[in-house]
Amino acid sequence: MHHFHYKGQDLYCEQVPISEVAQEVGTPFYLYSHATLKQHYTAFDSAFKDIRHLTCFSVKSNSNLAILRLFASQGSGMDIVSGGELYRALKAGVEPEKIVYSGVGKRSEDLEYALESGILMFNVESTQEIQRLNEVAGSLGKKARIAIRVNPDVDPGTHPYIATGMRENKFGIDISEALEHYMAAAGMKNLLVSGVSCHIGSQLTELSPFVDALRRVKELIRKLNGAGIRIDYLDLGGGLGITYRDEAPPHPKEYANAIKPELTGSQLTLILEPGRVIVGNAGILVTTVLYTKTTSQKTFIIVDAAMNDLMRPSLYNSYHEIQPVKIAGNAKVMADIVGPICESGDFFAKGRQIQASGQGDLLAIMSAGAYGFSMSSTYNSRPRVCEVMAIGDKFYTIRARETYEDLVRGENIPDFLRKIS
Numbered sequence: 001m002h003h004f005h006y007k008g009q010d011l012y013c014e015q016v017p018i019s020e021v022a023q024e025v026g027t028p029f030y031l032y033s034h035a036t037l038k039q040h041y042t043a044f045d046s047a048f049k050d051i052r053h054l055t056c057f058s059v060k061s062n063s064n065l066a067i068l069r070l071f072a073s074q075g076s077g078m079d080i081v082s083g084g085e086l087y088r089a090l091k092a093g094v095e096p097e098k099i100v101y102s103g104v105g106k107r108s109e110d111l112e113y114a115l116e117s118g119i120l121m122f123n124v125e126s127t128q129e130i131q132r133l134n135e136v137a138g139s140l141g142k143k144a145r146i147a148i149r150v151n152p153d154v155d156p157g158t159h160p161y162i163a164t165g166m167r168e169n170k171f172g173i174d175i176s177e178a179l180e181h182y183m184a185a186a187g188m189k190n191l192l193v194s195g196v197s198c199h200i201g202s203q204l205t206e207l208s209p210f211v212d213a214l215r216r217v218k219e220l221i222r223k224l225n226g227a228g229i230r231i232d233y234l235d236l237g238g239g240l241g242i243t244y245r246d247e248a249p250p251h252p253k254e255y256a257n258a259i260k261p262e263l264t265g266s267q268l269t270l271i272l273e274p275g276r277v278i279v280g281n282a283g284i285l286v287t288t289v290l291y292t293k294t295t296s297q298k299t300f301i302i303v304d305a306a307m308n309d310l311m312r313p314s315l316y317n318s319y320h321e322i323q324p325v326k327i328a329g330n331a332k333v334m335a336d337i338v339g340p341i342c343e344s345g346d347f348f349a350k351g352r353q354i355q356a357s358g359q360g361d362l363l364a365i366m367s368a369g370a371y372g373f374s375m376s377s378t379y380n381s382r383p384r385v386c387e388v389m390a391i392g393d394k395f396y397t398i399r400a401r402e403t404y405e406d407l408v409r410g411e412n413i414p415d416f417l418r419k420i421s
């Protein structure tokens with residue numbers, strides 16, 4: 001369920017006509033529905049309400065402060081993967097004791113920052129990281145709570161770039177070798193070993209890989225308990241998929257119902273790190289048609305948004321619905337919808353049946369709330385677009401469009417280049 005729908009000919013977000021937002025802020029822009037964000041968070045979190053759990057929203061999927069703030073106000077924790085994401089989470093008002101820190105390449109200064117902030121737990125991914133964390137914690141006179149991120153070797157059945165829990169991936173420690181790493185970590189003075197974590201991939205549309213991974217992790221926890229290592233947290237990561245086109249992913253309730261029976265009688269706190277399933281269908285990217293052209297091969301609809309604004313089609317060849325902001329009843333055409341960037345990979349759709357559009361028409365690229373703005377760049381020196389949140393019949397800019405000055409901030413021409421000889 002989301003709150004993007006037509007009233008008559010016009011596409012609305014909640015009670016806001018999208019054309020009105022375009023008029024006010026210009027295009028392109030991201031537009032999020034407050035009601036959808038809140039509803040998706042609540043549906044997910046409440047599916048686990050009868051067991052001990054902590055939902056930690058995955059900041060990398062959408063890191064806008066206003067959106068983090070909204071989830072924090074609903075009691076959400078956060079899953080972070082960098083010092084910058086920690087800064088955002090804290091700035092948004094997230095309680096540090098609800099923050100878990102994942103990622104294969106944490107720098108010493110980021111570890112320090114997180115220790116000083118008092119986060120809940122570090123999901124550590126290598127022997128060297130475990131040693132580094134022990135040293136950094138020691139130098140600060142602190143103890144770091146850790147979970148080892150294990151690689152359960154499960155095929156999530158998703159795009160190879162977002163599969164993370166197979167043996168060939170860079171993530172985690174091979175589950176079959178985890179026990180020795182736990183034993184080593186348990187002997188380190190400045191570490192408090194108390195969790196097991198895994199995250200097997202993203203955009204999963206089946207439950208069985210989650211259940212397989214969970215069973216393997218439970219088996220490990222039994223072994224750890226047997227070896228005298230007490231585990232309090234089981235972090236199952238994120239990864240639940242959404243409908244972009246015709247996928248039929250499980251509802252969070254079905255996801256919870258598959259997981260909960262596996263945990264009956266346990267004293268573990270379950271940690272969940274959903275990203276896409278909460279924000280994916282709560283946001284769209286709105287763009288204007290600049291030109292159309294028909295070559296001997298194809299029709300192109302050239303829009304003012306580009307791969308730097310929404311990278312998923314170029315990066316993963318992923319599908320996004322594209323809808324007219326105004327239905328005109330025109331005939332349909334088969335077209336490639338492309339951006340202005342000087343790369344043939346700069347497309348949003350290829351060979352798409354779409355309402356014939358002309359210059360100035362607005363198009364909505366749907367399901368762009370996750371890994372949309374957060375993956376954007378300024379490639380081709382295109383200022384990052386603005387982000388807007390609609391609530392009821394009102395809307396607010398939650399990130400200003402960048403200016404040309406923003407583009408060159410921090411750049412410097414050294415003196416030796418200033419002298420024109």
Ligand SMILES: *Cc1c(COP(=O)(O)O)cnc(C)c1O
Binds near residue numbers: 102238273
């Ligand atoms: C990316 C990521 C997530 C979120 O994944 P989604 O598919 O967006 O739910 C959760 N945990 C970790 C460790 C991640 O890297």
